[in-house]
Amino acid sequence: MISLEGYRIFLHTAKSGNLTKAAQELHITQPSVSYAIKQLEESLGVKLFNRLSKGVELTAEGRALLEYVEPSFSLLEAGETKIRSLKQLETGELRIGAGGSLIRYLLLPYLKHFRTRYPNIRIRLTHGKTPDLAKRLIEGQIDLGIVHMPFADRLLDVRSFMTIQDCFVVGEAYREWSERTLEAEELGRLPLLLLSKGSSTRQFVEQWFAAQSLPLEVDIELGSLELLIELAQLGFGAAFVTRSFVSKELESRSLYELPIREPIPERSVGIALRRDISLSEAAARFVETLTSPLP
Amino acid sequence: MISLEGYRIFLHTAKSGNLTKAAQELHITQPSVSYAIKQLEESLGVKLFNRLSKGVELTAEGRALLEYVEPSFSLLEAGETKIRSLKQLETGELRIGAGGSLIRYLLLPYLKHFRTRYPNIRIRLTHGKTPDLAKRLIEGQIDLGIVHMPFADRLLDVRSFMTIQDCFVVGEAYREWSERTLEAEELGRLPLLLLSKGSSTRQFVEQWFAAQSLPLEVDIELGSLELLIELAQLGFGAAFVTRSFVSKELESRSLYELPIREPIPERSVGIALRRDISLSEAAARFVETLTSPLP
DNA sequence: TCATGATATAGAGCACCTCTATGTCAGAGT
DNA sequence: ACTCTGACATAGAGGTGCTCTATATCATGA
Numbered sequence: 001m002i003s004l005e006g007y008r009i010f011l012h013t014a015k016s017g018n019l020t021k022a023a024q025e026l027h028i029t030q031p032s033v034s035y036a037i038k039q040l041e042e043s044l045g046v047k048l049f050n051r052l053s054k055g056v057e058l059t060a061e062g063r064a065l066l067e068y069v070e071p072s073f074s075l076l077e078a079g080e081t082k083i084r085s086l087k088q089l090e091t092g093e094l095r096i097g098a099g100g101s102l103i104r105y106l107l108l109p110y111l112k113h114f115r116t117r118y119p120n121i122r123i124r125l126t127h128g129k130t131p132d133l134a135k136r137l138i139e140g141q142i143d144l145g146i147v148h149m150p151f152a153d154r155l156l157d158v159r160s161f162m163t164i165q166d167c168f169v170v171g172e173a174y175r176e177w178s179e180r181t182l183e184a185e186e187l188g189r190l191p192l193l194l195l196s197k198g199s200s201t202r203q204f205v206e207q208w209f210a211a212q213s214l215p216l217e218v219d220i221e222l223g224s225l226e227l228l229i230e231l232a233q234l235g236f237g238a239a240f241v242t243r244s245f246v247s248k249e250l251e252s253r254s255l256y257e258l259p260i261r262e263p264i265p266e267r268s269v270g271i272a273l274r275r276d277i278s279l280s281e282a283a284a285r286f287v288e289t290l291t292s293p294l295p
Numbered sequence: 296m297i298s299l300e301g302y303r304i305f306l307h308t309a310k311s312g313n314l315t316k317a318a319q320e321l322h323i324t325q326p327s328v329s330y331a332i333k334q335l336e337e338s339l340g341v342k343l344f345n346r347l348s349k350g351v352e353l354t355a356e357g358r359a360l361l362e363y364v365e366p367s368f369s370l371l372e373a374g375e376t377k378i379r380s381l382k383q384l385e386t387g388e389l390r391i392g393a394g395g396s397l398i399r400y401l402l403l404p405y406l407k408h409f410r411t412r413y414p415n416i417r418i419r420l421t422h423g424k425t426p427d428l429a430k431r432l433i434e435g436q437i438d439l440g441i442v443h444m445p446f447a448d449r450l451l452d453v454r455s456f457m458t459i460q461d462c463f464v465v466g467e468a469y470r471e472w473s474e475r476t477l478e479a480e481e482l483g484r485l486p487l488l489l490l491s492k493g494s495s496t497r498q499f500v501e502q503w504f505a506a507q508s509l510p511l512e513v514d515i516e517l518g519s520l521e522l523l524i525e526l527a528q529l530g531f532g533a534a535f536v537t538r539s540f541v542s543k544e545l546e547s548r549s550l551y552e553l554p555i556r557e558p559i560p561e562r563s564v565g566i567a568l569r570r571d572i573s574l575s576e577a578a579a580r581f582v583e584t585l586t587s588p589l590p
Numbered sequence: 591t592c593a594t595g596a597t598a599t600a601g602a603g604c605a606c607c608t609c610t611a612t613g614t615c616a617g618a619g620t
Numbered sequence: 621a622c623t624c625t626g627a628c629a630t631a632g633a634g635g636t637g638c639t640c641t642a643t644a645t646c647a648t649g650a
Contacts, residue, residue, distance in 0.1 A: 003607095004300055004371075028609090029608065029610085030629095031609075031611095031631095032607070032608050034629060045378075045382055046381070051628060052627085053615070055626095061378055061382075064374075068371060068377065072368070072370035076299075076302065076363060079359075079363025083341055083356060083359065083360055086341070277345035277352070277354070280356065313596080314597065315597085323640090326597090327640075328597095329597060329599090330639080334638095347647090348647040351596090
């Protein structure tokens with residue numbers, strides 16, 4: 001097999017027309033260049049250079065070879081440049097999957113920050129429920145998934161990166177309910193606004209009711225958290241939401257949280273990654289972004 | 296500096312998705328491949344493969360790199376192929392087939408020129424009639440054929456490269472016939488010297504007579520144009536020949552052309568090649584020689 | 591639980607490249 | 621002519637780094 005280093009030396013020699021100069025460029029000695037050229041000539045079975053008194057000059061065969069070797073090395077160099085720029089996050093893509101409202105209410109500030117910092121990384125977002133995201137992850141269609149915990153899969157590495165606290169909120173119409181601590185069973189006397197079945201949040205609230213042996217009567221169920229919040233504000237009932245997602249509304253008093261004696265346990269949101277593959281540079285950096293506090 | 300051998304190993308590994316298989320292809324051992332990939336990854340500072348339990352799989356960065364490395368190596372390989380074919384010019388051979396008198400009267404100057412330019416190419420000449428040449432071409436026994444046009448074959452690429460003009464010539468004995476324009480039918484009053492049946496030239500002259508509804512009475516028919524010309528000079532009659540083949544004799548007035556009212560159409564001579572195989576370097580150069588003017 | 595088929599690691603060995611030193615040669619300058 | 625300069629070639633020593641064998645480790649599927 002032909003030594004590839006020989007081609008690199010050939011290329012420099014051909015371009016400078018001078019073994020000694022080529023040697024300097026390559027930080028090796030002139031005899032090494034001489035040796036390498038000789039090796040290459042012998043492997044190919046043709047003379048590549050005519051040795052003149054003032055340097056070397058390509059033969060017809062050498063010139064023919066150069067026409068291939070030069071672009072070949074340009075490509076390799078371009079490849080190395082590409083890798084460098086991927087490493088510097090000057091290019092690349094980041095494929096994120098996230099469930100329901102997490103993109104809008106939780107991921108958005110991180111995405112904004114990341115996009116400002118690395119404007120040339122193409123961000124692709126995929127919406128999907130947790131099992132769907134798991135499937136996409138395993139198939140390599142997304143780099144990482146953002147899911148409600150608990151969630152586990154043999155092939156996935158899921159690590160919590162944020163805890164969230166859920167609560168019930170009401171609008172002005174039911175404001176008085178927020179002025180004293182309620183027993184859990186009293187909630188049944190209010191119309192309940194929940195996310196549709198199948199969402200992690202819905203599962204979670206169902207479990208909470210079940211844990212206390214309380215029946216759960218749902219009055220309004222919606223796929224969109226946005227709409228849920230709006231209806232709560234309009235006085236349609238008590239909505240089960242993550243507190244931090246409505247912090248603005250709570251501050252501006254367009255929503256009120258219902259204090260409940262039986263505390264709603266904390267949940268956490270996790271990052272799901274394929275266990276056996278390493279992250280792309282962009283994905284790794286995004287995970288860092290997620291796990292360190294926003295400025 | 297990055298070891299180029301590493302790229303070759305990377306390429307094979309990426310394509311087979313399996314270090315062990317790549318090692319076999321490269322005739323080295325699996326640990327060597329493992330080592331090389333690791334080296335490359337460390338030099339570039341990125342992981343190129345995810346190690347799975349059933350082989351390896353490119354990472355995003357690896358995939359990006361492959362897009363450059365693969366064409367780069369294709370180029371190198373093409374370069375090596377080119378060199379190999381150029382080398383053939385040092386030792387190769389050129390097998391030409393040509394009909395009848397074409398070798399001697401048309402090809403010879405080109406052959407001389409080619410032989411001077413590429414003295415190490417062994418030239419093999421095959422004599423044969425057009426259909427025979429076609430058969431040899433198709434069977435790969437010759438690289439190219441020189442044939443009278445028109446001629447076509449599904450498997451052959453035939454391109455005209457020279458037009459020729461035929462004429463009737465006589466020796467001193469019939470010189471007076473050359474001093475006025477003859478009607479075609481007057482030719483019948485001269486003894487006619489033609490090439491033997493089966494030759495393209497004979498076919499052509501027969502067609503010409505037939506086109507004018509003239510009977511053709513052949514007095515002397517020979518396989519050799521050389522002899523035909525000699526007999527014409529000796530006054531045996533009018534010979535049908537290609538004008539450029541006897542230009543020397545016409546100049547030196549050992550032969551005279553008969554002016555004829557009905558013009559004899561031009562013919563052309565073509566190069567026949569096999570359509571589906573690429574020419575050897577030597578054959579390609581010879582075709583160049585034929586299609587560009589002699590110095 | 592075991593067999594299978596992967597990759598990773600450790601450590602020895604040596605091939606091949608690279609170096610230093612020196613030879614050879616052609617051309618320019620005096 | 622002679623020498624000086626700048627080039628490439630050759631010889632031989634030396635050491636780096638690749639490659640090998642042997643073995644570990646790990647995941648998967650039966």
